[in-house]
Amino acid sequence: MNRTEKTPLLEVKKLEIGFTQYFKGTQKRTIKPIADLHVDIHEGEIVAVVGASGSGKSLLAHAVLGILPGNAICKGQIMYCGEELTDERKIQLRGKEISFIPQSVNYLDPLMPVGKQVQIGLEKSQAKKKQQELFCQYDLQENTSNLFPYELSGGMLRRVLFATSVREGVRLVIADEPTPGIHPQALSEILKQLKKFADAGAGVMLITHDIMSALEIADRMAVIKDGRTVEISEASAFEGKGEGLQTDYTRRLWRALPQNDFDLEFRAEGGTELCP
Ligand SMILES: Nc1ncnc2c1ncn2[C@@H]1O[C@H](COP(=O)(O)OP(=O)(O)O)[C@@H](O)[C@H]1O
Ligand SMILES: [Mg+2]
Structure with a gap:
């Protein structure tokens, strides 16, 4: 059976996240940093979620884990093993079947x-x-x-x-920027560890802005921008001049990396906080 015929371990569809904020004392307004996110992860698969700082990567992770702040309004669908991941199930599974490696120490x-x-x-x-x-x-x-x-x-x-x-028994690992500040040997150790989880059958969501490290282990790459999924492509499409990529945005992002063409125009537009 190929991937598309199997029920995904995790499936996020049309995710929207807004926050109600008070300003000038009593007036209320809602901001909506996540407008339309979707991603799916199968057993044994590593999906890297890449996007610039502020694009909504951590909010996606927090929505799946059920740890959004109290003033967040979350819409859309999150399915786990084919069933809706309700707030109760999130509490039950968090730290057990669903493991979280947070961004902040x-x-x-x-x-x-x-x-x-x-x-x-x-x-x-x-x-x-x-x-x-x-x-x-x-x-x-x-x-x-x-x-x-x-x-x-x-x-x-x-x-x-x-x-x-x-922990043992983990089926889904969500790692939020697990690599910054890590010496190269430990970095490769962490990538290896994530790979090991996938080899043992777990699904892995690797959130990162480090495209090159992600490509070392990811099966697919989900590119997000301003709270929307721009593209989900096989990691193998990130090669050459990006001819196999689906969108101009991702192609330019790819070509702006120093390892590639180092597209200065895209960098100047501020498109590549992602690029070292
Ligand atoms: N508690 C919050 N209240 C209001 N806005 C928030 C909150 N948390 C995150 N945001 C906003 O949502 C956007 C996405 O945040 P985040 O998911 O942390 O980005 P990333 O992890 O991709 O850097 C940012 O613009 C951020 O300012
Ligand atoms: Mg983050």
């Missing part, structure tokens, strides 16, 4: 040693041993386990975050 508790934080959610009798294995896997020395987040470097904190987020 501020998700870590500043008052708890990092080793303890990695042990949360692990079975008690095995927790210490598992934590040690995870530390080893993420290139963290065992003697850092008693340290507090402020005592660790940014790259180490990212790896701790990864170790706290990933």
Whole structure:
């Protein structure tokens, strides 16, 4: 059976997210940063969600996880294994079947040693041993386990975050910008780890602005701009001059990368906060 015949693990359709805000004291207005997003992820597949800063990548992740702020108004459909992902199911599955690797290291508790934080959610009798294995896997020395987040470097904190987020039995991994501030060896380790999840049958949503790293592991790339899905293409279409890509926007984005033509005009239009 090919991908299109199977029920996707996750399917987001026509997602809209707005926020009600008060201004001048009592007047209310609604802003709508997400206007029309769609994406689907199958078992064993890695879909990279790429887009400039502010395009709505984290909101997409937060909508799937059910962790949008209280003033958010969310419309559209989110299906998980063919059934609607209701708020109740989101709570049930979050941190278990659906694992989240957040963007900010501020998700870590500043008052708890990092080793303890990695042990949360692990079975008690095995927790210490598992934590040690995870530390080893993420290139963290065992003697850092008693340290507090402020005592660790940014790259180490990212790896701790990864170790706290990933549990056995996970079917969908949502990684929000897991790579910034990470040294190259750990970067490749993290990409490898995400790949391993997919090889074991999990679906992976890799949110990033780093197109080249995403292409190392992604099966498909979803390009989003100003809260809309512009294009979803096979990763293999990102090659040459982008002849296989569907939209002019994505083609220009691709060609603006330093590795390609370094399209200065597109850069000057501000189209490529995405490009290093
Ligand atoms: N709580 C919020 N209230 C109002 N606007 C928000 C809120 N969170 C995010 N936004 C807006 O939504 C847009 C998309 O945000 P986000 O998903 O964080 O972008 P990305 O992760 O792609 O950088 C941004 O313009 C941001 O200002
Ligand atoms: Mg973000």
